[in-house]
Amino acid sequence: MAASEFEIIRRFFTPPGPGRNDVLAGVGDDAALLAVPPDSELVVCMDTLVAGVHFPKETAPAAIGYKALAVNLSDLAAMGAEPAWTTLSVTLPDNDMDWLEQFSRGFFGLASRYNVQLVGGDITRGPLNITVQAHGFVPAGQALYRQGARPGDLVCVTGSLGDAGLALHLGLTGEAPLRKRLDYPQPRIEAGIALRQYASAMIDISDGLLADLDHLLEADGLGALLRVDELPRSxxxxxxxxxxGPGCESLARDLTLSAGDDYELCFCIPELQRVAMEETLASIPCAVTAVGVIEEEPGIRCYRKDGSTYTPSTTGYQHFNRTD
Amino acid sequence: MAASEFEIIRRFFTPPGPGRNDVLAGVGDDAALLAVPPDSELVVCMDTLVAGVHFPKETAPAAIGYKALAVNLSDLAAMGAEPAWTTLSVTLPDNDMDWLEQFSRGFFGLASRYNVQLVGGDITRGPLNITVQAHGFVPAGQALYRQGARPGDLVCVTGSLGDAGLALHLGLTGEAPLRKRLDYPQPRIEAGIALRQYASAMIDISDGLLADLDHLLEADGLGALLRVDELPRSxxxxxxxxxxGPGCESLARDLTLSAGDDYELCFCIPELQRVAMEETLASIPCAVTAVGVIEEEPGIRCYRKDGSTYTPSTTGYQHFNRTD
Structure with a gap:
């Protein structure tokens, strides 16, 4: 059964429930009308998922819906923001009701977990393309940036690294736990909010630890020492x-260093804050591991536990590879 | 010459100039950090353009960049909002530097005219797809909605109707004035802001007057009488x-009634406000024409100047046509 754009919006993209008090007008007008709480700043990010680029073509529609929102919530988490609203643009080849129903279930499943309300968007026909914008708040002056690390700060990561990359490498499908890490990444919202009072700088790991840590370091012209044998593995x-089988240790190291799609947080804290931070984070079901130290000298230097240096085989994902 | 995602952002999507004071962090972090002025509400909309669906495939890249922003500014105008910030997601098949340069010129040309700052977005590889989100402000309580019309209110439109539709119908290209109306629609920002104090309801005309007026009427369960011979033509x-040549009168009527892509405003005002509204609008280079009256009875009834009823051949554009 086919349906019009308006029927699709009504059936699949009308938010369930009574909605947030700060949404004065949501889906259904030319634009949404929203109230940012007093003394808060607005945090806004936008990410697009393209089939075959950001997720394998056979990915379940529910996972696509979930992940399109999750990667944006992860960006909010990296600023220490509390999520509030989202907009969604879906371009799809045909109005496949089953696909839309599953996609919508995945999207709203995650949205409702964080009290995020869909307030607008667009449905168009064309090659599959999903763009989500997420909006959140931080108390004025408390946002975390990529900039702000100081030499001597510890470099920490949440959760574990390399799971999504290993799922892709092994070609895992369906219900395999590692595949679920790839399809249903957990945005570290609670950790991001808790880290506002401790972290000096923060970024989320979407393109691999080395690539994203490099962005954080570049913001201050700094470098880091990284202990590759201490990168957390699930x-x-x-x-x-x-x-x-044996002989995969080098692969494992490179995946934890360079594979994308984990959506963990990488952040820096002054050594003196470590104990207080660990106590606060203990109430959140999310491990934190110190994996390195910020240094004055630009660049990332990787070390093994025996003190030898380590040279990774790749550094991270780029959507347009340099060919010149 | 090819370039990485980061080089593309640096070269083509780094906003020129010093930037707005209310942008605390713009392009370059995980998310933008923004300050909504006190006593203002935030207005947010999102629209996607797909090649071959929303613009002819041979459209100039500068026009695509311009139009992607313009259609969103038009949605802000329809709420009476003052534009402020935008985010942009570009999915494109390859990193064509010429295309990006022209696209960027079209986008920023319009953005700078309205002091709109690009604060974030995404660049991905895939079939051409442009999604823009625009953010604006209205003083608290002053936004205009589709809802709010009253029986007896005048139905008015800004500018002229059917230009873009006629350009498409005639297959006009390049510098033809009507083609420019299609490629470079003028968002009615100034009129939208001025109409805050007069209009009872407002919508922008993206899918054709009949279709969009119908959305406005549906919001209150009302109807309208429309005088088709008074629809403004450029x-x-x-x-x-x-x-x-002769014999095109019926085509002309249907284009002014049903063709999309004009991005004029359709609004309602109490008859008593008409003179004051016209005096205020006189300072804005944008004509306003009263074309009908709101009625209790649902539906749109079209009349010719001789008093006869008129039945349009089409009602408007839908992205997914009803096939069941």
């Missing part, structure tokens, strides 16, 4: 690696 | 019609 990562 | 429209 139990699923370790058992998949075991199953793949 | 001098370019009339001369192109003359050149096309």
């Amino acid at each position: 139990a699923d990562f370790l058992s998949a690696l075991d199953a793949a | 001098a370019d429209f009339l001369s192109a019609l003359d050149a096309a």
